[in-house]
Amino acid sequence: MSDNQFLIRSPLVSPAHQILGYELSWYSSVEGGALSGDEELLALTSFASSQLIKSDGTWLLGSLILFFEVTPAVLASEQIEVLPPANTVFRMTLADLSDGDTLERARALRQLGYGISLCNADDLPTDSPLLSVISHAEGAFGKSASNVALFKQAGVQTLVRQVDDWDTFDACLADGLPVFIGNLYNKPRVLTTPKGLSPAQVIIVQLMDMVRKNADVRQLEEVLKRDAALSYKLFRYINSASFGLGVEIQSLRHAVTMLGYSPLYRWLSLLLAALSDNSQAALLMQTAIVRGRIAELAGHGILPKHEAENLFVVGMFSLLDRLLGMPMNDVLGHIHLSDAVSQALLTRDGMYGPFLTLAESCEKDNGPLAATADSLFIRARQINEAHLEALAWSQKIKP
Structure with missing residues (x-):
């Protein structure tokens, strides 16, 4: 190679x-x-x-x-x-x-x-x-x-x-x-009626905003109690990935204690996308998960750890407009994201934009792969390894 x-x-x-x-x-x-x-x-x-x-x-x-x-x-x-x-x-x-x-x-x-x-x-x-x-x-x-x-x-x-x-x-x-x-x-697809956010997704958006603001875990628990199914799904996703913790996460408090707020935000973003009732949800979800993981792995060693973790959210949300059946601007009107994340999703610019472009370009005929890799000073083998690792990782958390 x-x-x-x-x-x-x-x-x-x-x-x-x-x-x-x-x-x-x-x-x-x-x-x-x-x-x-x-x-x-x-x-x-x-x-x-x-x-x-x-x-x-x-x-x-x-x-x-x-x-x-x-x-x-x-x-x-x-x-x-x-x-x-x-x-x-x-x-x-x-x-x-x-x-x-x-x-x-x-x-x-x-x-x-x-x-x-x-x-x-x-x-x-x-x-x-x-x-x-x-x-x-x-x-x-x-x-x-x-x-x-x-x-x-x-x-x-x-x-x-x-x-x-x-x-x-x-x-x-x-x-x-x-x-x-x-x-x-x-490619854009016209839906007969826009999907918008479901009641469960509204709860997740609220939780994400609270996590972003470092709200007390007791407040988070009160919001999550409104929908018991959400708790089950959230912990299923968290436990499906390999954290090397050696224990099973069974509560929101346990998740925050073991993982911290930043990883919890990533799993909430995944759950938000997973709750779409779009007929193409499985395809879009798997693609978004792979994008997020490729971007995150590519950012390791280039960006600080917490910034690299944000790359996963950027990749996950890159298809959220397709999943929800609404323009990305409208999606961002519901979800309060940092300026850097919003910029990447809207224009592929800023701190995170090139990493999202890189992840998208790993999909056939979907972008300037070599030029983006050069701009980030990432070698082809590193990207290829991240690509296959992301495919394997996505199988652990299939929606």
Whole structure:
């Protein structure tokens, strides 16, 4: 992995709006796109396995599946077999699979449990022998519709790419087709009625304001008592992450004693977003959590500890306008945030703005990744490690 290779991801979203997995690829500051050379592609699979598999063999992404573009040379390498079969799919072209040796290798990997996804599968002949080899078929929605039934009959999962608008996205999910969404969720979506803040979210906003002002914990407890379910959810999130405390947090007073006010603020921000009834809440939440964690990790060693912790809140709130169905200016009218946090959310400027831009740029085709990293004097490997650590961390606190 060279100093100009940055990891980017694209989520695969299920018809139930859940993230099934990610396609991982390289973004290069030199060529401005994903690299396709054998060494680079093999380096990507090796890097992912080194970061996402613990020494005892535990896969840190739970049930999530990773998709990797591969060439015949990469597929032939035994190094890729370090990745867990049930969580790995290799993407290949029809031309690559036309080679006899490559096809046999694909068959062998399928027997081991790995997935093989055929790119641009729209025009695959109905009598193609590849139907007995591939596990997934990728194509454009509508163009491959005639083959969906064929793929389903053969036990092949159709995956949709090239989704550029919300209407097409909705149509795909309505037809039961998972979608590589890219960064479509950053495009505005008109809701029939603005969501606004629910009564539970109003309580959380009040708590956040009190925490920001260092209110007495007894006052916080009185507010939280208004909704017992909120207490349960808050402590579930706090206990789901690894703090190394060795004890379970069971009360607000206990949380403040063990963690302090600043970490408590972060968990309230997460709970605020998690209570959205937006149909895309799971997707938006996971994206926001990953953004927040990447930004926070990137800020370590650059900003003071309490400032780096604020970066998590910035990342969490970066999609709050989408979650609540209201403009960010209106969101900030309800939630009293510091000027630096508000500036980052509105303009991506100030102390925190570049870190949020960096985290957003780790999403496919979503920003100046290399230029932002250079401006912060952060090396590509550090960002890539933070990226995968954030993906793993987000699985601990799935909404």
